[in-house]
Amino acid sequence: MKIVYMGTPDFAVPALDALVAAGHDIAAVYSQPPRPAGRGKKLMPTPVQARAEALGLPVRTPLSLKGAEEQAAFAALGADIAVVAAYGLILPQAVLDAPRLGCLNIHASLLPRWRGAAPIQRAILAGDAETGVTIMAMEAGLDTGPMLAEVRTPIDGKTAGMLTDELARSGAALMVEVLADLSAFPPRAQPEEGVTYAAKIAKQEARIDFAAGAAQAERQIRAFNPVPGAFFLLNGERFRILSAGIEAQGGAPGAIVDDRLLIGCGADSIRPIMIQRAGKGAMGVEELLRGYPIPAGTKLDPVDA
Structure with missing residues (x-):
């Protein structure tokens, strides 16, 4: 097929690779514009733009698709279908209608649960037992279009990073399978029950x-x-917990229960395993405590302070 591919972050790279490997004709790759990054604030291409350029594919990075000129340029590609994965820009109706077979989206949830911007993080935060990827025919609503196929996976203690990598790969494989025989995947409407929305993650969360x-x-x-x-926060300094376990011992919320950084959570406690001080690399808790003891009884800075 002649495909326009639209994606931005690392999640969207495996699908681009898979479509190229399957022999599809990629007419153009759309990605969000380069943005300043790093200490020097140098303009950096998105992961999808960087990969597309490495593959020798034409790349377009418009700020918006709302203008008539951009929409005409998109339509002029004469694509059979557009494949979208975490592109991050709204597709106006003129863009949705331009490809002969419409636009298909790789969405990282089991729709209609977790429509929206942060489905992987929201599924973990909600304690969902499983998540997955849905191939969806796009329409004007927020992830409301009919579904063609899905693949499921248990969350089972995985981090957002682990799930992102896993779902990116499985979504790429599923999209290739769907495009190989569209007639085998008739669209079906999303259920009206079970709709939830995955709001963008706010820093304070x-x-x-x-x-x-x-x-x-x-x-x-x-x-x-x-x-x-x-x-x-402890004495105003930020400590990121990268991994942790749960222990049955109780303790006052935000108070250090023992000399090995067990943190009270009321009826039970959190035992950090890997941790990172601001400006430092990741390290085990034992290594942290050798250079920065945090004795039992210490109280972390209150969240509402």
């Missing part, structure tokens, strides 16, 4: 609320790994 209990704190740690990183 990454601060761990130990009063919510150890189970929820551990979900925060997994949901925000690798970014933005779940953290607590």
Whole structure:
């Protein structure tokens, strides 16, 4: 097929590779514009733009698709279909209608659960037992279009980073399978029941609320790994917890229960395993405590301070 591919982050790279490997004709790759990054604030291409250029594919990075000129340029590609994966820009109706077979989206949830911007993180935070990828025919609503196929996977203690990698690969394989025989995947309407929305992650959500209990704190740690990183403050300094376990011992929320950084969460506690001080590399808790003892009885900075 002649395909326009539209994607931006690392999640969208495996599908581009898979479509190229399957022999499809990629007429153009759309990605969000380069943005300043790093200490020098140098303009950096998105992961999808960088990969497309490495593959020798034509890349377009418009700020918006709302203008008539951009829409005409998109239509002029004469694509059979557009494949979209975490592109991040709204597709106007003129764009949705331009490809002969419409636009298909790789969405990282089991629709209609977790429509929206952050489905992987929201599934972890909610304690969902499983998640997956849905191939959806796009329409004007927010992830409301009919579904063609899905693949499921247990969450089972995985971090957002692990799930992102896994779902990117499985979504890529599923999209190739769907495009190989579209007639075998008739669209079906999403159920009206079970709709939830995955709002964009706000930075303040990454601060761990130990009063919510150890189970929820551990979900925060997994949901925000690798970014933005779940953290607590001690004497105004930020400590990111990269991995942790739950222990049955109780303790006052936000208080250090023992000399090995067990953190009280009420009826139970969180035991950090890997941790990162601001400006430092990741390290085991034992290594941290050798250079920065945090004795039992220490109280972390309160969340509502």
